[in-house]
Amino acid sequence: MFQVRDKRLTVLLWQRAAVPFAGRWALPGGFLADRERLGASASRHLAGQVDIPEIAHLEQLETRSDPVRDPRGRVLATAYLALVTPDARPKLPGDTAWHPVDDLPETAFDHGSIIGSARDRLRAKLSYTNIGFALAPAAFTISQLRDTYAAALGHPVSATNLQRILTRRGVIEPTNDISRPASTGGRPATVYRFAASELVVTNPFAAFRPKNAVG
Amino acid sequence: MFQVRDKRLTVLLWQRAAVPFAGRWALPGGFLADRERLGASASRHLAGQVDIPEIAHLEQLETRSDPVRDPRGRVLATAYLALVTPDARPKLPGDTAWHPVDDLPETAFDHGSIIGSARDRLRAKLSYTNIGFALAPAAFTISQLRDTYAAALGHPVSATNLQRILTRRGVIEPTNDISRPASTGGRPATVYRFAASELVVTNPFAAFRPKNAVG
DNA sequence: CCAAAAGTGTTGGGAATACACCCATGC
DNA sequence: GCATGGGTGTATTCCCAACACTTTTGG
Numbered sequence: 332m333f334q335v336r337d338k339r340l341t342v343l344l345w346q347r348a349a350v351p352f353a354g355r356w357a358l359p360g361g362f363l364a365d366r367e368r369l370g371a372s373a374s375r376h377l378a379g380q381v382d383i384p385e386i387a388h389l390e391q392l393e394t395r396s397d398p399v400r401d402p403r404g405r406v407l408a409t410a411y412l413a414l415v416t417p418d419a420r421p422k423l424p425g426d427t428a429w430h431p432v433d434d435l436p437e438t439a440f441d442h443g444s445i446i447g448s449a450r451d452r453l454r455a456k457l458s459y460t461n462i463g464f465a466l467a468p469a470a471f472t473i474s475q476l477r478d479t480y481a482a483a484l485g486h487p488v489s490a491t492n493l494q495r496i497l498t499r500r501g502v503i504e505p506t507n508d509i510s511r512p513a514s515t516g517g518r519p520a521t522v523y524r525f526a527a528s529e530l531v532v533t534n535p536f537a538a539f540r541p542k543n544a545v546g
Numbered sequence: 547m548f549q550v551r552d553k554r555l556t557v558l559l560w561q562r563a564a565v566p567f568a569g570r571w572a573l574p575g576g577f578l579a580d581r582e583r584l585g586a587s588a589s590r591h592l593a594g595q596v597d598i599p600e601i602a603h604l605e606q607l608e609t610r611s612d613p614v615r616d617p618r619g620r621v622l623a624t625a626y627l628a629l630v631t632p633d634a635r636p637k638l639p640g641d642t643a644w645h646p647v648d649d650l651p652e653t654a655f656d657h658g659s660i661i662g663s664a665r666d667r668l669r670a671k672l673s674y675t676n677i678g679f680a681l682a683p684a685a686f687t688i689s690q691l692r693d694t695y696a697a698a699l700g701h702p703v704s705a706t707n708l709q710r711i712l713t714r715r716g717v718i719e720p721t722n723d724i725s726r727p728a729s730t731g732g733r734p735a736t737v738y739r740f741a742a743s744e745l746v747v748t749n750p751f752a753a754f755r756p757k758n759a760v761g
Numbered sequence: 762c763c764a765a766a767a768g769t770g771t772t773g774g775g776a777a778t779a780c781a782c783c784c785a786t787g788c
Numbered sequence: 789g790c791a792t793g794g795g796t797g798t799a800t801t802c803c804c805a806a807c808a809c810t811t812t813t814g815g
Contacts, residue, residue: 363611365613365620366613366620367611367613368611368612368613369609369611369622370611391608391609393606394584394606394609394624396578396582396583396584396585396624397583398580398581398582398583405580405581407584409609409611454751455751457753457754458751458752458753458754459751459753472794473794473795474793474794480754484754484755486755486756487756488754489754489756489778489779490794490795491778491779491780491794491795491796492754492777492778492779493754494794494795495777495796496753496754496776496777499776511786512785512786512787512792512793512794513787513792513793514787514788515787515788515791515792515793516785516786516787516788516790516791516792516793517785517786517787517791517792517793517794518784518785518786518792518793518794518795519785519786519793519794520793520794520795521794521795534753536669536670536673536674537673538672538673538674538711538749538804539672539673539695539699539703539704539707539708539711539804539805540699540701540805541701541702541704541805541806542774542804542805542806687767688767688768689766689767704805704806705767705768706767706768706769706805706806706807707804707805707806709767709768710769710804711803711804714803726813727765727766727767727812727813727814728765728766728814729814729815730764730765730766730814730815731763731764731765731766731812731813731814731815732764732765732766732767732812732813732814733765733766733767733768733811733812733813734766734767734812734813735766735767735768736767736768753777754777754778755778756778756779757777757778757779757801
């Protein structure tokens, strides 16, 4: 589960008490119940930390099948990417904490590489979908959105271009609200919101496609 | 398993003899063995139709977990996308056949939607990777490559632009060979090959990225 | 010479980054 | 007025589809 906190992209981990990997940090998760779908199971195992409706986006990543990924024996794991907005500030149990994805502690199992895959997937989808809706608060200024994108992408982002690209694509839209400037002054900023709250592919892959193609 | 045959993108299916879904067409597959990885299992279950080295590309798609996707009981299925080049002309058992993905027969389980997901994944990756190497023969003319791309993408492709884009990206390169024209005449064509035979992302997602960014 | 197929030159449109400049507020 | 941050206009670059034109063969 990813969240942008304090201008950094962070992932929720819990510290294992027992062997194997005692003391190391692991992704939340657990076993699949009878007659349960994988996505529902992922939500259920996150429910201790956040309310299910606070999960703004959930998507399957991949299934890990290395027979020795768990030293206790064969365990298949299907990883999910969950995103929550900064509006959700869950109360966490004492053994769980948010860690910046670019400064992870020692992780358990293959969870470090899973987090890397998840981060890569998120970064790619920020480029060609509206997935930012699941990382940004419900209402925001372009500056705040720039900080959110910069945190998730891991490089500086131009507010000027971000605004133009996302409005042209119809991903974000202005509201009638205006944000008050900070006490240091500055022009009040238009408050924006995302136009949709579910995943939409805004930039379909269209290489080699004739411009007048049907369908 | 996909192959371009006769200028159409086709998928290998076998016709079920027994219930459930008797008479309907299913993807090749089977159960995971102890101490076996999912990818190795997928290869093993295709080995009856093709030699493993003929599988030019294999990648995991997604894991289906609907508790009632198999009427006999709970079965989790991890789908893989396998690609073979036209150089491979396997001898097929009598109950298996290649079917055009745009004209599928009645399928078993959720295999119809899995094939749709696989086709979408392939089409996307043709746009931003060199994945064509796994669909094209070892050596080919631009016209032949155009037909391959058109079959996989499902729309006409310009040979002119295809050649320029793929050479500029370094995906294909000319050889010293020249193909003889058909008896109807025409200029001989340069024979090309793919520069790599494993997946390379040639067009990384880079939206919002400054041009002088480090890393 | 003509048809057919391959390949190159060129144009135009669209999208994205960069940058200069203007706007609106607090103090 | 001046600093601060927000927003718009515009230039430049790059990629790619489209199309005209040239090249090289068979008959």
